[in-house]
Amino acid sequence: MFFTKRSSPKHPGSTAFRLHQAYAVVVFFCCLFSYVNVSAQKKDTIQKENVSLNATNLYTIKTDSGDLVKFIDKAIFIQGTDTLYCDSLYQHKPIAHPLSAIYEAFGDVKIAQQGGTQGTSNYLRYTSDDKTAFMTGNVMLTDSGSKLKCEELTYNLGTKIGVYDKGGTLYSDSTTVSSNTGIYDVKNKESRFKGNVHIIDPKYKINSQDLGYNTETKFETFYSHSVIISDSGKTILETSSGTYDSKEGIAHFLLHNSIWDDGQYIEGDTLNYNKSTGFGLGIGHVISIDTAHHSALFCGRLEYYQKKRVLWATIKPVLRQVNGKDTLYMRADTFYSAPMVKIKPNNKIKEAKSKIDSLGKATDTTNVRDKNIQIVSHAIDTVNLWVHDRPDKTADTLKMTVTQGKEDTVAISKKQKHKKGLETKNSIIADTSAADTTAPLYFIGYHHVRIFSDSLQGKCDSVCYTRSDSTIRMMYAPIVWAHNSQITGDTILLHLDSSELRSLYVPSNAFVISQSGPAKAKLFDQVQGKTLTAYFRHNTITNAVVVPNAESIYYPTDEKGAYMGMNQSKSERMRIYFEDQKIVDIKLESDANIIMTPMEKVDFPNARLSRFKWLIDLRPKTKEELFR
Secondary structure, eight states, rough: OOBBBOOOOOOOTSSHHHHHHHHHHHHHHHHHHHHHOOOOOOOOOOOOEEEEEEOEEEEEEESSEEEEEEEEEEEEETTTTEEEEEEEEEEEEEESSOOOOEEEEEEEEEEEEETTTEEEEEEEEEEEETTTTEEEEEEEEETTTTEEEEEEEETTTTTEEEEEOOOOEEETTTTTEEEEEEEETTTTTTTEEEEEEEEESSEEEEEEEEEEEHHHHHHEEESSSSEEEEEGTEEEEEEEEEEEEEETTTEEESSSSSEETTEEEEEEEEEEETTTTEEEEEEEEEEEEEEEGEEEEEEEEEETTTTTEEEEEESSSSEEEEETEEEEEHHHHHEEHHHHHHOOOOOOHHHHHHHHHHHHHHHHHHHHHHHTTTEEEEBBBBBEEEEEEESSSSOOOEHHHHHBBBBBBEEEEEOOOSSSOOTTOOOOOOOOOOOTSSSOOEEEEEEEEEEOOOOOOOEEEEEETTTTTTEEEEEEEEEETTTTEEESSSSSEEEESSSSSEHHHHHHHEEEEEESGEEEEEEEEEEEEEEOOOEETTTEEEEEESSSEEEEEEOBBOTTTTTTTTEEEEESEEEEEETEEEEEEEEEESSSSEHHHHHHHHGGGGOTTTTTTOOGGGGOOOGGGGGG
16 A cells, blocks of 8 residues: 655755655646546436545545545535535545546535535535535535525535435525425425425414425425414315415315314315415315304305305205204205395385385296395394395395394395495495404305205205394295195295204295195195294194184094094184194184084095195105205
C-alpha cells in the first residue's frame, strides 16, 4: 500500500520543497483525471457532468478494489451546478469501474443547488453517475419556503426528488406534514406521503394513510381513508379517494365519503363541497342525517346550500323521521327543504288570504304543479306569515303560509327580475343572505308521495312537513290508512308530537271508510262530511269528529258480533269511535236523521256514500317498497 501526505514547503532549495513540487504534479494529474468528460449516457439516461474536488489536506490509499482518496478539512465537491460542502470527503474509485466514483461526506454536510435548494446532514453517500445522495443524521432539505426534516433521505440531485422511509416532517409556511414514508419532489412541488400521515394547519387538520400534497397550492390528493377536521372540530370530512383544495376549502371526494358539519351529516359515493360558498353535492347512495331532529334523508342525488340551509334531493329520495318508538318514512320524486323565515303580520295578510281563497277554489291543480305552486294546509289558532324565496335565472318563489283557525294556505310563484331579496309593491322582503340557524325547517315532497310507518301509511301527489309545528300536509288526492281504516279528502294534515301521531285533520271533502267483517264480505262502514278531526293515542286512532253535513253508513253488531242491519244516517255533527282500528260506534250530536235497514234487505253493491273509494291496492305494505 502506498501512502503520501502533503506538507508545507520550508525553503525553495530544501528537500521538502522538491517533494512539494512532486506532490503538486500528482495532485495536478489527479485533478486532471477527475475532470474527464464522458459523453456517453448511462442506461438511466442521466449524463455525467464534470467533477472537481478541493480540500485543505489530501490522502490517497491504494487497495485491491481501487483507490480511496481522502479530502480532509473544508472539503468541496462540485458537479455541474451542484456543490457539496463537508468536513471531510472520501472518494472511492473502483478498479472494475474506473470512470465511476462513490463519495462519502462526513461532518457538517451541506448541498447547494442552483435555484436555492439546499440539503444538510451529518453523513452523505453520493454516486456521481446517477447523482443520487443517501443522507443520514439530522437531514434537512429546504426550497422556496418549504423544509423537509428526517433522519434518513435518499435524494437525487438531478430530478430533485427525495425519498425517506423512517419518518419525516415537511414544513411549508404554516403547514406541517408528517408521515412514516414520503416522496418529496422539490422541482414540481409535489409530495406523496404514506403511513400515519398528519397535516397540521391553523385552519384544518388531516389524518391519512396515503395522500399527495402540493407545497405551493396546498392541494391534497387522497389515496386511502383520510379525515379532514376544521372549524375546531365542527366540520369533519372523510374520504378514501379524492382531492381537497385547502386554500379554497373545495373538496371532491370519490369513494366512501362523508361530511359532518355542525350537526349535519352527509355521505355518498361522490361528494363535492365548497366551504366558502357552503355548497355541497352528493351523488350515489346519499344519506343526509340531522342528528338534532332525528331525521335522515336517503337519495341518489343531493344538493345542499349550507348558508341558506336549503336542500334539494332527487333520484328516489326517502325522508325518515324517528318519533319515539315509531319511525315515519316519506318517499317523493323530489324533496326540497329550507328554513322558515318569520315576518311580522301586516296588512298583506288579508291580500294573501284573498289569493288563497280564490286559488283554492278555482285554480287548475295541473297548472299549479307545473308552476311549482304548492298549496299547503295548516291548523293552528294564531296568525303567522312565513316567507321564503329561492331565486333562479327566471323567477323568484315567494312561499306564504298564512294560518288562522283552520284555513288552507298557499305558496305563490311570481315572475320578476332576479334581485337580492324579493320585493313587491308594499315591500315584503325575504333576506337572501345566510339563513337563521335557529329557524325551523320545512320539507316539501313533489309528486308520487308515499308514506309508511308501523301504525300509519299514506299516499298523495305532494307533501309538506314543517318542524315548527310537527305537521305533515298531504296534498292532491291524499289517502291515509290506519290498520283497517282509510281516510281521504282534498288535503290531509297529520299532527305529530315528539314521540307519536297526535291528530289528523281533513279540512274539506272528508271521507272515512273501515272494512267490516272479512274482506270477501265487502261490507264497509263509511262516514263523510266537510271536515274531519281524528285523535290518536299511542299512534292508534281512538275517535273522530265530522262536521258539518255528516253522513254515514254503518253495520252495527250485537253482543255476539252478529250484524243487526245497516244504519244510514245524517247529522250536522257526528262522532266516530274506534277500537282495534275499527269503527265500533257512531254518535249523532246534532239534527240526527237515521234509517235502519235489516241485513236481508240491504242492497250491498249500492250501499255506498257519494265519495266511496276503497283504495287498498295503493297502500304501501312495507318500508322497503319506498326504497325501490
